[in-house]
Amino acid sequence: MCGIAGLVDSLGRPLPPEAMESLQAMTASMAHRGPDGCGHWRDGPAALGHRRLSIIDLSTGAQPMEDAHGRLAVTFNGEIYNYREIRAALEALGHAFRTCSDTEVILAGWLQWGPRCLERFEGMFAFALWDRRERTLFCARDRFGKKPFFYTLQNGLFAFASESSALRRVPGLRLDVEAATLARFLAYEYVPSPESIYRQVKKLPPSHWLELREGRVTLGRYWSLPAPEPARASEAELGRELERLMAQAVKRRMISDVPLGVFLSGGIDSSLVAALMAGQAPRIKTFSIGFREASYDESAYARSVARMWDTEHHEHILSAEDCAGLLPEIVTRFDEPMADPSIAPTYLLSKVTRQEVTVALGGDGADELFAGYEHFQGFQAARLYNALPRPVRRFVVDPACAALPASDGYVNLRLGAATFLHGARQAPWLRVQDWLTALHPELQRQLWRDPAPLGLDAPQLFASTRRTFDRSSASADLDRLFHAYCRQYLLDYILVKVDRCTMMHSLEARAPFLDRDVAEFACRLPTHMKLRGLSRKYLLKKALAHLLPEEIRTRNKRGFLIPVARWLRDKLKPLVEELLGEDHLRRQGLFDPKTVRGLVHEHDSGRRDRRKELWTLLVLQLWLAHNKPDVS
Template identity: 35%
Template structure:
């Protein structure tokens, strides 16, 4: 796990060492163990290293036998040993046992098809001195981040946006289109970012920089292929087998490993299967508000599985104190309150291990979100002609809000493409127009969230409604929210997070499970639950998903109230946000007249991000947690012993 930067000068001038050093230095937290640079002609590669594989020899940038190709890479390639042997048999000479060097020789062998052969999480850049071009790629599902920007002089690529912000002359401006999408989704969907002119390399895409321009190309796509011919038992046994193999692959490292443990089936499954290979250290976090902590469940699961368990309780003051720095680490506003608890559990874990396994992706792959049950509950509407559904929706919208079943009728009157924008729908279009300033709402910047989802739904037209929802979440929620917070909050603590569910082999099998086996028996993820029933306590098998719940609803009425008012008053976003309406929501929420907690939180996170990155009111420099040094000393002692 590392941080990378690449810079291509379009004027064919040499890149200045101080520029690439600044871009690399600001992501010290991603790689406190080492740095490295390669400057040649009009390009520069920079690298920060967190040593995981080939600790002694894996220094980057790495080069090929003739030293005319160089690579910097972030992530882990889990099939690198097999690829390495194939490449050695083909005549390639390796200088290290690094998985990243394997990518370089693979590129020599198969060219730009290299990413298609990789199994893992990665973002990398190769300087091809023979063809005078930069080539790189991001992994299939977007586990590792990768961004790019083009200025008058340069094209920059980096693991984090803050590296690109170090480029001379780059203006910091809010991307207004992205801002409107953020109000809907609680994150900015691909390929935009909250910064004007800075973009993500989308998952499953490679890029080429040559002739002073960057071009992107998709190398892989998500396809569901449900197999109705197989019995339920086939999918249960296959799920167990493919997960066990994936977890074994994800254990590869030369440093201590552990796992996050909440109280649900996803993380518990990871720990249970990991436990079959080795002793496991587990880490859990909760709040100090009753009803918002699952530490008791996690502790009982850890005891059942026989792990060395560690837990942490976080209160409102700790949360407030850390939030600004963590938004700096996120690069962009992501209004998921659980991201902050993820930081705290990662901080605790970093005292003990360098690598953690976690359960992200199970819901998207195996059909785990409760909202995926909605197509079944709305099935009565599916046989109605369009005009009848439209009429029902029209009448329902004009019913008083207190009429029971109003929302059910409205949602039933709409197709899934019209009602489902992913796991988060923060502001409706009507409420958006209340929270943004009038001149902005009526400008050309105002865009519908359908511009994000319509093309995705078109590619999923052949699927049933549940699979369409999964397909949408894989292309939006998973990469924009789940994986973004997972990477940024763990790397803030120089901790590598691995996600065995989010694996091409696992998806290849999960994509064949029919919907009738995913949403069944009154629950979600039915196949996964059955596959894990002999590994887990009975109470976990059927437990609803909560993850790391955060009591923002309660805190905004009490501990956060005055703090929130100060942020609203002080933030210089008056050209974008109707502060009077936000203050109205805050007071209504405090009085208990409405639950506006998610909406208020979304606005507050954006305002803090604006203060840090646009106004530059709060400044944060390169920082490495003291836990990293504690961990190093423990590791050194263990090696001596």
């Protein structure tokens, strides 16, 4: 896990001397991604930079790295878990190696197979490879986008980095923000790929490569999620195969020359990873966060798993209220705005974990691949709702939902019911995104001072969701939804949160559920093997139940519990008054103060829970105040 950056003159002209100063500034801005070393390399029109977090081959794996013949140079972020097998195959073909690193395997793999080397790599990665002979730059990103890659091409200069904020260190690059992009952020709570927060910057999509040749940028896909297939084995046989694949995925991710452990939340996914890891190594280290407030604390579940597998368990107990004070600092450190309040406990968990280990495995990806979210059940329930006669919906179901009690807690029945009904009335491609949306189009039309040019109708605002949904090779709407979750929500929300929070503490996070073999197995499963009635992650739970304590097997999914609704009324109230207050909004000129004041009043009075809307607005204002981009 590292930070990479680079500059290339797309027309092949030598870079000016000051380009190296810019490159050094770019890598310096990402020192948290690689505190163990820094390297820079230059050849005529190309310059590559690297910040190193040493994981494999601690003594000889420095980057940027050249091949033995001096034709290629690469800067690489991530891990190739099967690099030893690939190395053996390359040695059999006559390649010799000077190091024990996975980086050198990328160089030899490219020389042997060209872009098709990506088909062989199992791992998480983003890399850029300069070919001296061909005068081309080849870049690639892993299958799920675990590792970030931002790029821009302006005035003949191609620049890339692991964080978009590093690009701001290059003089002459224009990086401004469109109001339409901010509108999409307010809807999604993140900026959907391949767009970035900056108008001129793109994200390389997962499972894609990029080639810069003679001033032109070309993109290509090297892997796609497979579609569901009819079951070709019994349920018991599928269960045994899943356990084998998961054990293999965990073993692959235990390759390390530094200490490693497990994020253990006490949920099913991280508990399974811990169990499988404990079965392959003596006394593993597990890490969890607990809260003093009983209503938010789930540390007892993590302790139960730790006892079952006799792990060296590390538990950090804090007050949920303490997280509120950290949120502004963390939000401003993100290179793009993200409105997930659980970044605070994720940040803290990463901090305490880094004190003991350099690598941590986790359960990310299981919910998307094996149907772990309640939204999938909601999608099915919406079909039943829409099948009811209209009078029953209008005069029975809708009034009953409106009469449910409201709450500031994790579960707000009235808000949940209202959210369900709003989404249930949408087209299948939009339904779940509607449930996830912070500020819907109808509210944004009131919010923006000049909404006309922003494209606030649903097809435009959520065009990314429609494209992702339609690109699925599956035929059933529910299977298309699974695909969209993997290619949008997992990519731009879950993985970005984990990458940024862990990297702030120079900690590498690995996700066994995102192993290619596991993912392809999960995607090919028929729907009833993942979602059966009210049972989510059906096969995963049934096949691996013997690895879990009873209380873990039967509990419902819950994320980090954060009392945002209450914080907005007390702990964060000064920030709300400052950044969402009338004076600031009038000076800024983006949003209608009266509409924002109405949202705040509704929330403060308890008339309506506006936690999602207000928190997302507050995150945006924090990020804008810290980064001060031009907005047009």
